[in-house]
Amino acid sequence: MNVAVCVKQIPDPAAPPALDPVTKNLVRTGKLILDDSDSYGVEMALQLAEAAGGGEVTVISMAPGGETSGLRTALAMGAAKAILVSDDALAGSDALATAKVLAAAVRRSGADLVLAATESTDGYTGTTPVQVAELLGLPSVTFAKKVTVDGSSVRVERQTEAGYDEVTCPLPALVTVTAGVVEPRYPSFKGIMAAKSKPLEQLTVADLGIDAGEVGAAGARQVVVDVAAAEARASGEIVVDEGDAHERIVQMLDQLKVI
Amino acid sequence: MGVDKIWVLVERADGKVPPAALELLTRARDLATTVEAVAWGPDVAAVAAELGAYGAAAVLDAGDPGDALVGAPVAGAIAAAVALGNGPDAVLIAATYDGRDIAGRLSARLDRPVITNVVGLEADGDGLLSEHGIFGGTQVATARFTGAGPALFVVRPKSFSAEPGGGSEGAPQVRPLPSGDLGSTNTAAIVAHHAEERTGPKLDEADVVVSGGRGLGSADAYAMIDELAKLLGGAPGASRAIVDAGWVPYAYQVGQTGKTVKPTVYLACGISGATQHMVGMKNAKNIIAVNKDQDAPIFTVADLGIVGDVHKVLPKLIEALKARS
Ligand SMILES: Cc1cc2nc3c(=O)[nH]c(=O)nc-3n(C[C@H](O)[C@H](O)[C@H](O)COP(=O)(O)OP(=O)(O)OC[C@H]3O[C@@H](n4cnc5c(N)ncnc54)[C@H](O)[C@@H]3O)c2cc1C
Ligand SMILES: Nc1ncnc2c1ncn2[C@@H]1O[C@H](COP(=O)(O)O)[C@@H](O)[C@H]1O
Numbered sequence: 366m367n368v369a370v371c372v373k374q375i376p377d378p379a380a381p382p383a384l385d386p387v388t389k390n391l392v393r394t395g396k397l398i399l400d401d402s403d404s405y406g407v408e409m410a411l412q413l414a415e416a417a418g419g420g421e422v423t424v425i426s427m428a429p430g431g432e433t434s435g436l437r438t439a440l441a442m443g444a445a446k447a448i449l450v451s452d453d454a455l456a457g458s459d460a461l462a463t464a465k466v467l468a469a470a471v472r473r474s475g476a477d478l479v480l481a482a483t484e485s486t487d488g489y490t491g492t493t494p495v496q497v498a499e500l501l502g503l504p505s506v507t508f509a510k511k512v513t514v515d516g517s518s519v520r521v522e523r524q525t526e527a528g529y530d531e532v533t534c535p536l537p538a539l540v541t542v543t544a545g546v547v548e549p550r551y552p553s554f555k556g557i558m559a560a561k562s563k564p565l566e567q568l569t570v571a572d573l574g575i576d577a578g579e580v581g582a583a584g585a586r587q588v589v590v591d592v593a594a595a596e597a598r599a600s601g602e603i604v605v606d607e608g609d610a611h612e613r614i615v616q617m618l619d620q621l622k623v624i
Numbered sequence: 625m626g627v628d629k630i631w632v633l634v635e636r637a638d639g640k641v642p643p644a645a646l647e648l649l650t651r652a653r654d655l656a657t658t659v660e661a662v663a664w665g666p667d668v669a670a671v672a673a674e675l676g677a678y679g680a681a682a683v684l685d686a687g688d689p690g691d692a693l694v695g696a697p698v699a700g701a702i703a704a705a706v707a708l709g710n711g712p713d714a715v716l717i718a719a720t721y722d723g724r725d726i727a728g729r730l731s732a733r734l735d736r737p738v739i740t741n742v743v744g745l746e747a748d749g750d751g752l753l754s755e756h757g758i759f760g761g762t763q764v765a766t767a768r769f770t771g772a773g774p775a776l777f778v779v780r781p782k783s784f785s786a787e788p789g790g791g792s793e794g795a796p797q798v799r800p801l802p803s804g805d806l807g808s809t810n811t812a813a814i815v816a817h818h819a820e821e822r823t824g825p826k827l828d829e830a831d832v833v834v835s836g837g838r839g840l841g842s843a844d845a846y847a848m849i850d851e852l853a854k855l856l857g858g859a860p861g862a863s864r865a866i867v868d869a870g871w872v873p874y875a876y877q878v879g880q881t882g883k884t885v886k887p888t889v890y891l892a893c894g895i896s897g898a899t900q901h902m903v904g905m906k907n908a909k910n911i912i913a914v915n916k917d918q919d920a921p922i923f924t925v926a927d928l929g930i931v932g933d934v935h936k937v938l939p940k941l942i943e944a945l946k947a948r949s
Contacts, residue, residue, distance in 0.1 A: 382759050389765065459737045489880060490740040492778070495695060495728025504811040506693065508721050510874065523693075524874050525721065526637060528820040532693065534812035543881075545868035586737050586771030595757065595764045598906065598925045603918070606932025611941040614891075614912055615948075617928050621910055623832050623856060623889050624948065 366420040366514060366536075368410040369476035370444070371467050371494065372403040374428040374435030375487040382487070388582065389589035390457050391487065397428060399435035402482035404442070404549035405542050410480050411443045412547060413514050421445040423474040427455060427466045433565060440560035441552030447565040448474060454570050457582030460488070464496030465580060469573035471501060478519060479539040483508055498539040505539040506532050510546055626747030627713035630656040631684070631702070631774075634663040634675060635694075635722055641671050643829065644718035646786035648779060649678040652716055653790040655747050660712070662686055662801060664698050672795040679790030684801040695725030696810040697803055702726075703733040704804030706774060714752055714775045716745075727778045729809070738776040739769060743783045752777075760880070760899020761906065781828065781884045782907065820873045825859050827876065828883045832858025832891070833908070835878055836866060837901075839894020839915060839934055843871035848938045849893060855945040861885065863895045879904035894934045897922025914938070 374397035376382065383392045399407075410422045424439040426432075427450040436447040448470045455466065471479050479501075481494035498505035510529060511522035514536070521532045521540060534540075552560070570577050578584060604610050618624045630652040634645040645661070652659040661680040663671065668685040675683055686701040705711050715730070717723045719740070731738035744755030748768060754777055756765045769775040827833065834856065836849040846866070853860040861883070862876040878885055880900035890908035895901060897913070897920055905911070906925050913926040916933050923929040930937055 460740070461731050461735070461737045464732065484881060490738070491724050492728040492731060492738050492740055495725050496732040496738075499696075499699075499729045499732035499809060502807050502809055504693075504809055505695065505725070506812050507695075507725055523721075525817075526875065528818040528873065528875060530814045530818070531816040532812055532814050538812070543874075544864070545870070587739060587767050587769055589765050589767050590753070591766040592758070593764055593766075595762055598911075598927075600924050601911075601927035601929060603923060603926075603929045603931060605918070606930055606937055608936070608940075610914075610930045610932050611937050611944055613928065614930065614937075614941055615944050617910070617912065618856070618889065621889055623858075624945065 366414060366417040366478065367423065367474070367476045368414055368420065368478045368480060369423045369425055369471050369474040370403070370406045370410045370439070371479070371481040371497070372407065372424050372426050372435060372439055373400040373485045374398065374426050374432050375400045375485065378486050384592060388457060389592055397432045397435055399438040400482070400486050402484065402486050402544060405544055405546050406480040406482055407439045407442050407444060408547045408549040409512055409542050413478065413512065417514055423448060423476060425467060425470045425474065427451070427463055429456060431567060436565060437560050438552060440563045441556040442550055443556060446563055449565060449567045450570070450573065451567060452570045454577040454581045454583070457585055458580050459585050459587065460490045460493045461496055462580035462584050464493050464500055465575060466570070466573065467493070468497045468500035469575060470568065471497065477536045478514065479503070481539065481541050483541045483543050494539060494541045503537055503539050504534050506534050507541040509540050509542045512540055512542065512546065626655040626752050627750065628656060629658045629660065629712040631660050631662050631712040631715045632680070633715065633717045633723065633726065634661050634671070635718065635720060636663065636665055636671065639667065639670065641674055643786055644720070644781040646678050647782065647784040648716045648718060649675065649680060650786050650789070651745055651784040653679040655745060655752060656713070660684055662702065664689060664694060669798050672798050676794070676796040677788045677791045678786065680796055681792065682796050683798045685798055686801045687803055691813045691815070692810055693725065693812045693814065694722050695729045696806050698726045699729035699733055700804040700806045701801045702730055705801055706734055707804070711774050713773045714777060717776065717778050719778050719780050724778060727776055731776055734774070736771060736774065736776055738778060739767065740778040742777045742779040745777065745779070757903055761903040762899065782886045820875055822875070824854065825857070827859040827861055827878070828885055830859035831887050832856040832889045833861045833878070833885050833887045834858055834891045834893065835861035835863065835895060836893050837863035837895030838865040840866070845935070846871055848934070848942065851942055852891070852938065855942065855949065858887070863901050892922050893938060895922055896920050897925065
């Protein structure tokens with residue numbers, strides 16, 4: 366069974382984010398890293414391919430500037446090969462344009478199962494994967510907290526408001542995984558060395574047969590007209606506990622008439 | 625007045641209309657000449673009167689998906705109507721698991737972008753402006769949709785308050801919204817439902833929410849949170865850190881990927897206050913936080929911040945509350 370995993374390469378979330386003052390797009394320059402949210406998909410794919418007794422894991426990413434460091438991390442974890450789509454025409458792409466690119470790359474990978482995260486750390490639209498599924502004509506199961514593959518179908522425990530549903534779906538299919546679905550492994554030294562020589566295909570929009578006018582800022586149908594600081598809450602009273610701070614809490618609950 | 629027609633998606637739980645749908649109907653009334661509700665599942669007619677009381681002029685029945693996941697069939701029905709020229713100018717969808725599935729599929733089917741993480745909507749000439757929390761809700765971006773409609777908006781629950789109004793006499797008409805061709809996209813099937821046992825008020829409707837985070841130190845310590853919630857007639861909640869760690873079920877999670885809560889009191893215990901957590905609770909009317917680190921970000925939004933150890937403060941708080949009752 367071949368598994369494709371969509372992995373986003375993002376600016377280090379620990380660094381303060383910034384917007385381009387003119388385009389109001391997120392600034393994505395400098396070194397990018399593998400989105401933590403996608404490390405779960407990579408691990409899940411590796412475990413599923415292993416349990417199926419073979420097959421390759423391909424990681425797929427769209428990122429600016431030929432960025433590969435996040436892909437290398439996924440390769441070091443054990444993925445067999447990577448596809449990077451990088452093209453200046455993609456700057457300013459919305460989720461649907463991103464999905465068009467990813468769908469074309471997934472098609473190329475010939476995967477039986479496509480994995481992605483429920484949402485990325487920096488964009489968190491949470492819609493890209495399902496858009497990919499629809500563009501490929503695939504069924505999808507989102508918010509998976511457990512995934513097993515049984516021959517030609519995938520079985521998922523899908524989170525719901527009340528608990529979870531057990532869902533089955535024939536392959537090929539797309540599944541989005543939550544954090545906590547599996548524990549991602551750390552790349553070993555051997556893995557890091559091996560990753561350097563694994564195949565990494567770099568493609569442009571034209572290579573995928575996509576019209577540049579459909580993606581990037583040219584294809585976007587939403588303009589940001591304003592960005593302002595959200596209304597901040599005035600910070601309140603701070604009490605350092607000296608053994609009686611609970612009394613202050615009781616007093617406040619009393620005032621608010623919740624007790 | 626903004627647009628001519630808005631459709632509001634109504635995702636029911638146990639047949640009941642959730643607050644999120646009523647919030648969207650309430651807001652839509654001020655933004656469009658005509659508001660219609662789109663519902664699915666068994667017996668849509670049963671909720672027509674209630675939807676009408678919140679301003680729905682008609683209820684469109686997208687059919688009963690049965691055991692199928694709803695994303696493909698509901699998106700298919702809406703897309704089919706749009707293809708026939710019967711679509712709306714905008715579709716409002718609450719940011720739930722199924723809502724996001726429908727939005728993603730609809731977006732790809734219609735070749736329209738979907739605008740997510742919406743926390744505000746305003747009329748703008750004959751269009752709509754949307755407000756989005758970005759950078760974990762610390763900044764608000766305002767955007768204008770520029771393409772051909774329908775515009776698709778995924779709105780965070782509790783962005784608007786729900787009030788009845790704009791309704792007509794009696795229940796509005798229920799019209800079928802026939803499903804389009806779904807190809808091979810509709811083959812995922814639910815084979816079993818599992819509901820976690822929960823007593824007390826629902827997390828997103830409770831007047832008091834007591835949440836615990838990694839600072840509790842262990843799953844066992846969560847018993848303090850449960851007990852406090854019970855004593856206050858509230859609901860227990862959690863940060864993602866302890867949900868991922870398996871201490872409590874996912875249904876307890878507050879934040880970006882969990883529930884949005886807006887209680888009278890939110891008590892955060894051993895929670896650092898990551899932006900993804902705060903986006904789900906910072907609109908609580910009153911916030912009390914207990915954290916041993918005086919620099920924890922949660923204190924920037926707390927009305928009352930206790931710098932202290934949960935293992936010292938919470939047992940005493942529990943005793944004090946017990947003594948009163
Ligand atoms: C895409 C994405 C979506 C996310 N969605 C969510 C979401 O929906 N909800 C959510 O909560 N998180 C979410 N997160 C995770 C979020 O970034 C944080 O990792 C998480 O909220 C941290 O949980 P925490 O505060 O319990 O743990 P920590 O950040 O580890 O904080 C623990 C706190 O406890 C304090 N502490 C330790 N010991 C004690 C003690 N004895 N007494 C008192 N205080 C103590 C510490 O000072 C610290 O501040 C998301 C992340 C991503 C990337
Ligand atoms: N540029 C990208 N490259 C690869 N995968 C992506 C990209 N954008 C989104 N994804 C996938 O879609 C998931 C959800 O992203 P988002 O829609 O941004 O919340 C991510 O976690 C990835 O799995």
